[in-house]
Amino acid sequence: MTEERSARRGSTELWRPADPAFRADPYPFYERLRSTDPAHRLDEYTVVVTRHADVSSTLRGPDFARDIERHSAAPAIDPVSVRRKERASNGGRSILNLDPPDHTRLRRLVTQAFTPRAVERLRAITERMVDEVLDRAAADGGFELIDDLAFPIPFRVISEMLDMPTDRSDELRDWSQILTATLEPTATLADLDAAEAAIGELIPFLDGVITDRRRNPGEDVVSALLAAEAEGDRLDMAELMAFVVLLYVAGHETTVNLIGNGVLALLHHPDQLAAWRDDPALDSVAVDELLRYDGPVQQTVRAPLQTVSYRDAEGEAVEVHHGEVVITCLGAANRDPEMFPEPDRLILGRPNANRHLAFSSGAHYCLGASLARMEAEIAITRLIRRFPDLRLVGEPRWRDRLTIRGVDRLQLAF
Numbered sequence: 001m002t003e004e005r006s007a008r009r010g011s012t013e014l015w016r017p018a019d020p021a022f023r024a025d026p027y028p029f030y031e032r033l034r035s036t037d038p039a040h041r042l043d044e045y046t047v048v049v050t051r052h053a054d055v056s057s058t059l060r061g062p063d064f065a066r067d068i069e070r071h072s073a074a075p076a077i078d079p080v081s082v083r084r085k086e087r088a089s090n091g092g093r094s095i096l097n098l099d100p101p102d103h104t105r106l107r108r109l110v111t112q113a114f115t116p117r118a119v120e121r122l123r124a125i126t127e128r129m130v131d132e133v134l135d136r137a138a139a140d141g142g143f144e145l146i147d148d149l150a151f152p153i154p155f156r157v158i159s160e161m162l163d164m165p166t167d168r169s170d171e172l173r174d175w176s177q178i179l180t181a182t183l184e185p186t187a188t189l190a191d192l193d194a195a196e197a198a199i200g201e202l203i204p205f206l207d208g209v210i211t212d213r214r215r216n217p218g219e220d221v222v223s224a225l226l227a228a229e230a231e232g233d234r235l236d237m238a239e240l241m242a243f244v245v246l247l248y249v250a251g252h253e254t255t256v257n258l259i260g261n262g263v264l265a266l267l268h269h270p271d272q273l274a275a276w277r278d279d280p281a282l283d284s285v286a287v288d289e290l291l292r293y294d295g296p297v298q299q300t301v302r303a304p305l306q307t308v309s310y311r312d313a314e315g316e317a318v319e320v321h322h323g324e325v326v327i328t329c330l331g332a333a334n335r336d337p338e339m340f341p342e343p344d345r346l347i348l349g350r351p352n353a354n355r356h357l358a359f360s361s362g363a364h365y366c367l368g369a370s371l372a373r374m375e376a377e378i379a380i381t382r383l384i385r386r387f388p389d390l391r392l393v394g395e396p397r398w399r400d401r402l403t404i405r406g407v408d409r410l411q412l413a414f
């Protein structure tokens with residue numbers, strides 16, 4: 001029945017991660033899905049939801065789990081699914097994929113280390129780093145935003161936060177790009193092999209750092225994690241390692257794209273760029289609109305624990321059962337006109353911009369949200385105020401990915 005309805009609307013054509021046009025600009029596809037088939041069945045085991053209300057209630061709802069490998073009944077027939085299942089059952093999982101009670105336990109422990117104080121401690125350092133980059137750019141008359149600013153800032157900030165050596169930054173950048181490739185719906189077996197090889201190199205590197213920190217604790221988050229204890233409970237070595245890997249990857253791949261996509265959106269909306277440059281009152285709210293407009297994380301997933309019901313465009317029920325997976329499309333929710341009038345316009349003072357779901361919602365709400373906001377605000381405000389005549393040189397190049405969406409190259413002149 002649902003398949004018939006989808007076929008009638010042509011919406012089976014609208015969710016197509018394998019299509020380069022979809023990856024290049026998914027927003028028109030999202031819009032048509034949301035208006036014609038907002039709870040769109042992809043196959044017997046998968047439904048994509050695109051309305052803000054549905055995405056939000058799915059992320060927050062007690063009827064959903066995050067650990068889809070455990071709950072999905074989809075038979076693992078292709079080699080990629082087989083490998084993913086094997087890896088999940090071998091315990092290679094971080095807080096991001098866990099459900100209560102394990103998630104609650106780990107989240108309680110790591111929240112102790114990830115305090116507002118730990119983030120605030122990094123503000124002055126971030127400002128200094130950004131100014132150093134901009135001084136060099138000023139001397140050169142231009143720069144490439146991603147390699148020169150958007151990547152090094154989050155990388156050095158997370159390294160500072162964890163007190164990690166920065167001399168292997170190129171390798172760490174490669175490793176985290178390799179690891180995030182596995183989040184893509186189009187990931188291949190070769191991508192999964194590469195990720196395992198990267199983990200094989202990353203673990204001994206981190207192991208050395210953690211052993212050293214155990215002997216010589218400092219003010220950093222790794223030391224705080226080693227000391228964190230709640231109700232007699234501690235992180236074990238595997239949990240600590242998985243968490244530090246996640247912080248590294250999350251710290252690199254997402255904030256980079258917030259700065260990159262954000263600056264590009266501003267260059268495409270010169271009136272908004274000028275408004276922000278001239279009005280510091282926008283500093284604390286503008287980043288939320290950038291996250292809403294073109295967020296770095298476009299989708300995540302949940303597994304219903306029992307039968308749940310969405311509404312289609314005509315108000316008819318679309319049921320999803322335990323064993324199936326719901327793709328929650330954050331990027332589509334953030335452009336839902338029911339929540340954000342004129343959703344395709346960047347409006348920096350938008351009163352409800354902070355209702356975006358770019359950092360997810362509910363139990364897995366991004367732990368690094370305030371850190372990412374702080375870094376982007378400092379990087380972008382300093383950039384646009386220091387170089388009022390900022391302009392794009394040539395065409396930006398996008399990374400060909402969907403789950404983690406970002407510009408790869410953005411040459412700027414002033």
Ligand code: HEM
Nearest residue numbers: 095096250251254255258297300359360364366367368372
């Ligand atoms: C603009 C930058 C960022 C974006 C858009 C982002 C987005 C997200 C999203 C969407 C989730 C939840 C996924 C889900 O619900 O399934 C998440 C979780 C998480 N993020 Fe971020 N993130 C960003 C930056 C960071 C940074 C800088 C850090 C840390 C240094 C970080 C650490 C985490 C952690 C630890 C989780 C897992 C929380 C949990 O499962 O309880 N993120 N992030």
